[in-house]
Amino acid sequence: MEKTTENKKKSLSIFWDEFSRSNFLVIILAIFTGILLGGVLVAITTNEVYAAFRESIWSGLGAALRTAWNTYVALFTGSVGNPERxxxxxASGDQLAIRRAINPFFESLVQSTPYIFGGLAVALGFRAGLFNIGVEGQIFIGAATGVWAGYAIIGLPTIIHIPLAMLFGALGGALWGFIPGLLKAKTGAHEVITTIMMNYIAFRLVDWLLKFPMKDPNEFTPKTPWILETAKLPxxxxTPIRFHIGFFIAILMAVVVYYLLFKTTWGFELRMVGSNPNAARYAGVKITKTTILAMVLSGALAGMAGANEVLGVNYRLLPAFSSGYGFDSIALALLGKTHPLGVILSSLLFGFLRNGARSMQLAVGVPIDIVSILQAVILAFIAAPAIIRTIYRLRESKHKEDLVSLRSWKG
Amino acid sequence: MTTTTDAQIGQKSQGILKLERRRRITMGVLFLAAAVFIWLVFATDVEPGVETRFMMNPGGGSAEAADWVFQSLPYLNMIAGILGLLGAFQIIRGFGKYTYGVLALVAILFIFGFLTWATAGGQTNLAGLLRVMVVRAVPLTLGAMSGILCERGGIINIAIEGMMLTSAFVSTVFASLFNSLIVGLLAGIIAGGLMGLIHAWLSIKYKINQIISGTVINIFATGITSYLSSKYIQKVEFQYLNEPGMFPQINVPVLSKIPFIGPILFSHNMYVFAMFFFVILLTFMLFKTRWGLRLRSVGEHPKAADTLGINVHRTQYMAVILGGMMAGFGGTYFSLGSSGRFDEVMTAGRGFIGLAAMIFGNWHPVGSMGAGLLFGFFDSLSAKASLLQVPLPSEFIGMAPYLATIIVLAGVIGRGHAPAAEGEPYEKE
Structure with a gap:
C-alpha cells in the first residue's frame, strides 16, 4: 500500500519533471504571462482604477481586477461570441439571429486565414535558414495579381476560375520571393535587406497599378474593378457570416507544407541547408537551388494570403489593404515553432485575439493595439525560454532550445 | 608541412584576389551601364538646342542667386563621356581605396544627368530639391549611425524603427508636459537607450537571435505607442500632451548668406547640424581612438578581443545602448524637428531605410550619410515628380533608392563587408 503511493508519487514527480522541461509548458506559460501583463497594462491605463485606489488599496485592486476581467470578457465575446446570446x-430558432450570434466565431476564422498563409510562408523560410521579412510585399503583389485574374479573365466556370486566380496570386508572390532568393544564392545579398527593399517597391508598384492600369474607370479614387462572381471564394x-473556403485552402496548404518539409527528400535537404549549410554542402545538396526554391515557395504562400483576401473577403483591391499581416506573420511563425501545425494554432490564437480586440475596442474602449503588445511580449518569452524558466523556476530543457537558425548579413 | 600551408595560403589569397577582381569589374560595368543609359535614354530624348534651367534659390526667385541655364544635350553627352571614362578606368586598373568615393561621384553625375534630362525645356528648383534632400536625410543618417554603433560591436540591430518610434512618442509627451524641448529631447534619447538595453539584454544575456529580438522590439514599439496614443494623446482632453513645439530654424551667421549653398546647408533646425556633427564624431571615435578600436575588434573577432582583456559583453552592452540613444535622438526628429506632434506609426519605415543606408554606406558613418543623402534626394524628388518635364510617375521615382540598394548590395557589396562576428552571441569559454 505504502509502496504504491510512493510509486505513484514518484511517477507523478517524474511526470512533472518531464513536463516542466518540455517546450509545450513554456509556450502555455508564455501566453499566460503575456495575457497577464496585458491585463496589468489595461488596468494601469484606466482612470477608474486610479480613482478606486484613492479610496483604498483594496477597492483599487478590485477595480484593477474588474477592469482587466471586463476587458478579456469583451475580448472573448468579441472573438467567440456571447454564450447567452x-x-x-x-432557443428562438430564428435563422438570422443564430447567424448573427455565431458570427464572431466565424469572423475570427476569416481573420486567421491570411495569418495561416503568411505564417507558413515565414516558417518555410526559417526552415531553410532564410528570414523572409518580405511577406508583406509579397501579399500586396499576390493580391494585385490575384484580383487581376479575378476581374480581367472572363468566361471561365467557377471551378477553373478560382484555382486560376489563386494560382495567379501565388505566382505574383513567388516572383517577389524569387528575386531575393536568386540574389541571396548567387551574390550573397542578405535576404533581410533585399526583402525589406522589395516590400517598399511592392507598395509603390501596387499604388501605381491602382492609380493607372488596374483602376476601375468608373471610380474616382484608386480602386480596382469588382472581381467576377466566378472568381469569388464561395x-x-x-450574411452576415463571411466565412469562406479560403480557410480550408489554408489548412490544405499547411498539410502540403508539412508533407514537403518532413516527408520528402527535398524537404530534408531544405532543413539541412537551414540548420547546417556546410554539412549540407558536403552532403552534396545544391544550396543555390534549395535557397531559391525555398524563397519562391515562401513567396507563393504569401501571395496566396493576398489572393485569399481579395477573392474571399474584399472582392476588389483598395490602397493599403493589408493591415500588417506580413509583419504579424513573422511573430506567428516563431510562436508556432516554425511547424505547420504550430502555425495553424498560433494563427488561430491571433486571429481570434485580433477579431475580438475590435469589438473590445468598441465595448470597453481598450485600443486594438493591445494585441501587438501581447504578440511582442509572448514572442519574447518564447524566443527566450530562459526568462519563463526563471520566473516559474522550471528546470532547464534537455534539448537545445534554439528557435531558428539564421545567419548574419554575411550569408 | 610548411609548403602545404604556403600553398593553402596562396590558394586562399588567390581566391580573394579573384573575388576582388570580380567586384572591381562589376563596379566598372555598373559605371559603364550608367554612361550608356544616359546616352541611350536621356540624350536621344532631348532635341538639340533645348535648354535646362535650374533655379538656385530654395524659395524661388532669382534675387539671391541667378538661375543656372545651359544647353541640355552637350551636358548630357559630357556626363556620359565622363562616366564612360571612369568605368573604363575602373575595369582596367580600378580605383582601389577610392572606389567608394568614385561611386559617390558616379551617383551624383548620374542624378545630375537625370535632372538635366527631366528639366530639359523647362525649369526645376534645384536648390529647393537639395534643401529638402538634406532634411530628409537626417532621420535616415541618424538611424544608420545607430546601426553602425551596434553592428561594429557585433550586434545586428533591425530595431532602429522601433527605437525611433518609441523615442518620438516619449519625447512628445515629455516636451509637452514640461513645456521644454530639451527635456523632451533628453527623454527621447533615454527612451531609445532603454530600448537598446532591452535589445542588448535579450540578445546578449538570453542569446535570442538578434534579428528576432529586433523584431520583438519593433512589434512592441508599434503596439505600445499606438496603444498609449489612442488611449491618451489623440483624445481631446489630453491634447495638451501632444503639443511639444519644434526646434527653431537656425541661420548660421555669414555662412547662411552664401548664395545657393547657404540656404541648403546652413539654414536648418539643429538636427541637420547635429547630423553632421555626429557623423564626424563617430568617424573619429571609431577609427582614431582606442575606444573605437576595441569596439571594432569585438565585432570582428570577439575571442581575440577577449584574450587581450577586453570585456566583450560589456563593450556590446555599451555599443547597443549608445546605438539606442542615437536612434532615440533620431526619433525625436520626427516629433520635435519635423511635425511638432506625435502620430501613430509616424516613423513610416524610416528606420528600415536607415538600416539600408548603413549597409549601402558600408558600415561607415560618412558612407551612410552619403546613402542617406541619396535616399533623401529621391524622397524629395518623388514629392515633386509632377513638376518635371517628363511623364515619370512619382511611384517609380520613389522606388529608385530601393532598387539602387538591391543592385549595390547584390553587385558590389555582396558578402563579407559586414563585421565578421556579427549576429553570433559570444560565449566565454
Whole structure:
C-alpha cells in the first residue's frame, strides 16, 4: 500500500519533471504571462482604477481586477461570441439571429486565414535558414495579381476560375520571393535587406497599378474593378457570416507544407541547408537551388494570403489593404515553432485575439493595439525560454532550445 | 608541412584576389551601364538646342542667386563621356581605396544627368530639391549611425524603427508636459537607450537571435505607442500632451548668406547640424581612438578581443545602448524637428531605410550619410515628380533608392563587408 503511493508519487514527480522541461509548458506559460501583463497594462491605463485606489488599496485592486476581467470578457465575446446570446438565438430558432450570434466565431476564422498563409510562408523560410521579412510585399503583389485574374479573365466556370486566380496570386508572390532568393544564392545579398527593399517597391508598384492600369474607370479614387462572381471564394453561410473556403485552402496548404518539409527528400535537404549549410554542402545538396526554391515557395504562400483576401473577403483591391499581416506573420511563425501545425494554432490564437480586440475596442474602449503588445511580449518569452524558466523556476530543457537558425548579413 | 600551408595560403589569397577582381569589374560595368543609359535614354530624348534651367534659390526667385541655364544635350553627352571614362578606368586598373568615393561621384553625375534630362525645356528648383534632400536625410543618417554603433560591436540591430518610434512618442509627451524641448529631447534619447538595453539584454544575456529580438522590439514599439496614443494623446482632453513645439530654424551667421549653398546647408533646425556633427564624431571615435578600436575588434573577432582583456559583453552592452540613444535622438526628429506632434506609426519605415543606408554606406558613418543623402534626394524628388518635364510617375521615382540598394548590395557589396562576428552571441569559454 505504502509502496504504491510512493510509486505513484514518484511517477507523478517524474511526470512533472518531464513536463516542466518540455517546450509545450513554456509556450502555455508564455501566453499566460503575456495575457497577464496585458491585463496589468489595461488596468494601469484606466482612470477608474486610479480613482478606486484613492479610496483604498483594496477597492483599487478590485477595480484593477474588474477592469482587466471586463476587458478579456469583451475580448472573448468579441472573438467567440456571447454564450447567452447564442443560447437565446438557438432557443428562438430564428435563422438570422443564430447567424448573427455565431458570427464572431466565424469572423475570427476569416481573420486567421491570411495569418495561416503568411505564417507558413515565414516558417518555410526559417526552415531553410532564410528570414523572409518580405511577406508583406509579397501579399500586396499576390493580391494585385490575384484580383487581376479575378476581374480581367472572363468566361471561365467557377471551378477553373478560382484555382486560376489563386494560382495567379501565388505566382505574383513567388516572383517577389524569387528575386531575393536568386540574389541571396548567387551574390550573397542578405535576404533581410533585399526583402525589406522589395516590400517598399511592392507598395509603390501596387499604388501605381491602382492609380493607372488596374483602376476601375468608373471610380474616382484608386480602386480596382469588382472581381467576377466566378472568381469569388464561395461562402459557406448566408450574411452576415463571411466565412469562406479560403480557410480550408489554408489548412490544405499547411498539410502540403508539412508533407514537403518532413516527408520528402527535398524537404530534408531544405532543413539541412537551414540548420547546417556546410554539412549540407558536403552532403552534396545544391544550396543555390534549395535557397531559391525555398524563397519562391515562401513567396507563393504569401501571395496566396493576398489572393485569399481579395477573392474571399474584399472582392476588389483598395490602397493599403493589408493591415500588417506580413509583419504579424513573422511573430506567428516563431510562436508556432516554425511547424505547420504550430502555425495553424498560433494563427488561430491571433486571429481570434485580433477579431475580438475590435469589438473590445468598441465595448470597453481598450485600443486594438493591445494585441501587438501581447504578440511582442509572448514572442519574447518564447524566443527566450530562459526568462519563463526563471520566473516559474522550471528546470532547464534537455534539448537545445534554439528557435531558428539564421545567419548574419554575411550569408 | 610548411609548403602545404604556403600553398593553402596562396590558394586562399588567390581566391580573394579573384573575388576582388570580380567586384572591381562589376563596379566598372555598373559605371559603364550608367554612361550608356544616359546616352541611350536621356540624350536621344532631348532635341538639340533645348535648354535646362535650374533655379538656385530654395524659395524661388532669382534675387539671391541667378538661375543656372545651359544647353541640355552637350551636358548630357559630357556626363556620359565622363562616366564612360571612369568605368573604363575602373575595369582596367580600378580605383582601389577610392572606389567608394568614385561611386559617390558616379551617383551624383548620374542624378545630375537625370535632372538635366527631366528639366530639359523647362525649369526645376534645384536648390529647393537639395534643401529638402538634406532634411530628409537626417532621420535616415541618424538611424544608420545607430546601426553602425551596434553592428561594429557585433550586434545586428533591425530595431532602429522601433527605437525611433518609441523615442518620438516619449519625447512628445515629455516636451509637452514640461513645456521644454530639451527635456523632451533628453527623454527621447533615454527612451531609445532603454530600448537598446532591452535589445542588448535579450540578445546578449538570453542569446535570442538578434534579428528576432529586433523584431520583438519593433512589434512592441508599434503596439505600445499606438496603444498609449489612442488611449491618451489623440483624445481631446489630453491634447495638451501632444503639443511639444519644434526646434527653431537656425541661420548660421555669414555662412547662411552664401548664395545657393547657404540656404541648403546652413539654414536648418539643429538636427541637420547635429547630423553632421555626429557623423564626424563617430568617424573619429571609431577609427582614431582606442575606444573605437576595441569596439571594432569585438565585432570582428570577439575571442581575440577577449584574450587581450577586453570585456566583450560589456563593450556590446555599451555599443547597443549608445546605438539606442542615437536612434532615440533620431526619433525625436520626427516629433520635435519635423511635425511638432506625435502620430501613430509616424516613423513610416524610416528606420528600415536607415538600416539600408548603413549597409549601402558600408558600415561607415560618412558612407551612410552619403546613402542617406541619396535616399533623401529621391524622397524629395518623388514629392515633386509632377513638376518635371517628363511623364515619370512619382511611384517609380520613389522606388529608385530601393532598387539602387538591391543592385549595390547584390553587385558590389555582396558578402563579407559586414563585421565578421556579427549576429553570433559570444560565449566565454
Amino acid at each position: 447564442i443560447g437565446l438565438a438557438f 461562402r459557406l453561410f448566408d
